[in-house]
Amino acid sequence: MLTSARPAVTRPALTTTVAKEYVHRAALSEVFLTGWEQAGPDAFTVTAQWPRSHSFYGSEHGWYDPLLLCETVRQTFPLLAHVAYGVPFGYQLSWSRLQYAVDPRALRIETAPADVDVHAVFSDIRSSRSLPTMMTVHLEVVRAGVLVATASTRFGCHSPAVYQRLRGERGHTAAVFAGAPRPPRAVARASVGRRLAQDVVLSPATGEGRWRLRADTAHPVLFDHAVDHVPGMVLLEAVRQAGHACQGGVGAWTPTSMDISFHRYVEFDTPCWIEAGPREERTAPAPRRTVRISGRQGGTPAFSATAEMTDVHSL
Template identity: 30%
Template sequence: MTSDPYEKLTFDQTVPRALAHRQAVGEVFVTDSAPGADGDHLVAVQVPRAHSLWFDRLVPFHDPFSTAEAARQGSFVVLHRYFGVPVGLPFSLLRWQFRVHDLAAYRDDESSPLQGVLRYRVSGKSAPVGDFGDMALSGELTIGSATAMSFSGDVVFFGREDFAALREFQIAKKPAPDPAAVAPTPLDPALVGRRDRRNVVIGDGERFPYVIDTTHPSYFDHAYDHVPGPFIVEGFRQSAVVAACRAGALDSPSAAVLGCSTTFGSFGEFGALLECSAEITGAVDGRVNVALELHQYGKRLATAGIELGPYPS
């Protein structure tokens, strides 16, 4: 019997979709998990090449954002399988960040899906108490023999009744949705490095307005009572790319996200304008740093810092 925990992992089928907080099996990127050494946990992930969102790119490299999504799903699998957090509790992501260490590991050989192994450590926060708790996760993604990405995040989960009461209180304090409001027009896909207009999530303006299509099969895989975090982060990415290109700091919108750090302070609501501001904070040797803020009802809801850079030639 082997003692290598990596050899316990398989890529033959996905985990049950509820563990990854996805409704469609095709949106589940986690295939297996196992305890690792020293109290950590290993998660196998695979991103399909034919995915309508993550294959919509203009370069022969897999999108690092796709593995950030796989890591997000993997964190839920670890918490449910190994830390006793019940499936079905509402979760909220307070902070999520990642850094790409080896962009060459993401090169698409145009014949195989991207697959790798995530290593998680859970620490620094309280263990679950009943139906409430918060935890901090950190780890790395290995693709082949390369450490491709590191990541960390803070999550909090609630009892269903507590979460419903919280959301009722929050929504009651905000203006009612305006059914006559005109939805923003999405930007040309080429401006954000995509082919498919449906995958564009921002429009044009002094601040970039979010274009919210709740029928999108990936961004809105299931029903939400608020605008989901991964959709907001994609808007941060697209806003950063457009702002950097317009400022002349980035040569092409087909740029890689080399680092991303996001902090969420409040929920974004449907039926009201969400806008993203973007400010270039540095540009050295082809790498561009952009500071971003999400606004709604005149208040800042979330912040992000994104580093963009060219793919290897």
């Protein structure tokens, strides 16, 4: 009796993204994380993939956008808060501070999407009823064995009841989002290093180095889903665009490092003014310049940031 054995089939490792709910995104296309594993006590490795092209975090100069790194960091902390620390869905996570620094030469776009490893270590964890209420996470982002960036961020975790007490009437997300005013007109795209007018988050204002924040809630990436306040990633983009504008709109300036503190929620219904601090005095062109950008709303500081802007043409 003849028998035949099927040859063993070697199946390739399959890659997919993590569930979009873990990173607080509505669109699957905006999920960059692909997996996670625990590496030790309060230590984890998260894998991610950066697309070679993106509708918002794109580049015309052959280098990945550092704000794509920031969005990867932003997705990392809700993922791990949910899967590793048991934070339930419906809890609100709020940024307190973000610091990052990238090696711009490690951001070159190659012939395939960039697979990166994010090594995250949590510290200074404050808890209530066995759930974290405030956490700090330090991250190292590695690509093909090369350190791309370091980052550190601190954020709070608020239960629905606590968040409602914090926000009051402003916490009714659907109504607040639906009632957001139409965005004011944008500054010239070239002045802030953007190709599309819809991607501009600054509006003209009186005075040098001063703009009004432009929050277009119809933007498919910056406002991927309904929210009750302006997201932190919009404020990072405002820092980037203001930093570019401070260079006179000449060159291809990108924020290769940033230290930003968030002081309060930025609301939709009141103008938020973006202001640049004193410019560095330079006697000759330089490929890196430090800018100080702040936001004020209702006469109160909303955020403050220091960023190092690098002209990628110099790389």
